[in-house]
Amino acid sequence: MGMPFELNTMIVTKGREKRVEENLFQLEKEGYRLYPIDIPIDVRKTIESDTSGTAVIKKVEWQNSSTSITYQLISLNSTN
Amino acid sequence: MGMPFELNTMIVTKGREKRVEENLFQLEKEGYRLYPIDIPIDVRKTIESDTSGTAVIKKVEWQNSSTSITYQLISLNSTN
Amino acid sequence: MGMPFELNTMIVTKGREKRVEENLFQLEKEGYRLYPIDIPIDVRKTIESDTSGTAVIKKVEWQNSSTSITYQLISLNSTN
Amino acid sequence: MGMPFELNTMIVTKGREKRVEENLFQLEKEGYRLYPIDIPIDVRKTIESDTSGTAVIKKVEWQNSSTSITYQLISLNSTN
Numbered sequence: 001m002g003m004p005f006e007l008n009t010m011i012v013t014k015g016r017e018k019r020v021e022e023n024l025f026q027l028e029k030e031g032y033r034l035y036p037i038d039i040p041i042d043v044r045k046t047i048e049s050d051t052s053g054t055a056v057i058k059k060v061e062w063q064n065s066s067t068s069i070t071y072q073l074i075s076l077n078s079t080n
Numbered sequence: 081m082g083m084p085f086e087l088n089t090m091i092v093t094k095g096r097e098k099r100v101e102e103n104l105f106q107l108e109k110e111g112y113r114l115y116p117i118d119i120p121i122d123v124r125k126t127i128e129s130d131t132s133g134t135a136v137i138k139k140v141e142w143q144n145s146s147t148s149i150t151y152q153l154i155s156l157n158s159t160n
Numbered sequence: 161m162g163m164p165f166e167l168n169t170m171i172v173t174k175g176r177e178k179r180v181e182e183n184l185f186q187l188e189k190e191g192y193r194l195y196p197i198d199i200p201i202d203v204r205k206t207i208e209s210d211t212s213g214t215a216v217i218k219k220v221e222w223q224n225s226s227t228s229i230t231y232q233l234i235s236l237n238s239t240n
Numbered sequence: 241m242g243m244p245f246e247l248n249t250m251i252v253t254k255g256r257e258k259r260v261e262e263n264l265f266q267l268e269k270e271g272y273r274l275y276p277i278d279i280p281i282d283v284r285k286t287i288e289s290d291t292s293g294t295a296v297i298k299k300v301e302w303q304n305s306s307t308s309i310t311y312q313l314i315s316l317n318s319t320n
Contacts, residue, residue, distance in 0.1 A: 006162040087245055197243060222299065222300040
């Protein structure tokens, strides 16, 4: 009767994010994941990679064993 | 930098649910609330009232400091 | 970088609870589990069994991939 | 019947941590707070201050409307 969750403290895109408009992106992840919403968190391409920027999650949706987040990129790390 | 939410173990409708179709209802609640999804939970009109039925939440949405749940009523307590 | 946990809405003892004193029990569960604290929840022997009573969790501890809860039994269902 | 929680993604000590041994610290926070356990997170003195290091939480305890965490400091930012 328990419900499995994963606590996530950063956004790991794996390059699968979709641009909704300008700085707004949508990302779908497997399983039910708890993200902090409305506060700045790190965005990374993979778990091992460096921070690629900072974002604020504006919307979280749980349905059919997957989690969809909509986030606004508020700063970008240009490291080249 | 903390994010407040509320852990909810039942659905308290306060009569504000909207029927989407047949046994499917949609309910909006203030603040971010964590509900168990995909497992049967109690439905009550108020916190103090008796169970009015059992439902399974199919979808949870967090946005703009409010929580929207879509749930399927799977049994009704007829207590009259 | 995610942290798995399980949202639990009731106490399933599987007969493994240990009496600490009078109505106070301690139960160890595998993995990290999020329980509602300070509010009445169902106690069952197995997931399928009927409610055996109502308890209030007074303390939750997470350590070494296991969860320890201390709960006070506030009512017992005598169904015989 | 809801239970208020705060999702925390970093440790903010406000200088109130107590050294248990060597790199192991204990910190008490008001209210029930959900922290990621067993994974590296930032440690800061205040929300606004820079990271002072990285730690791994080894134990979380919820009781009497307060949260106690035990964490191991795994790296220190010496910024002077």
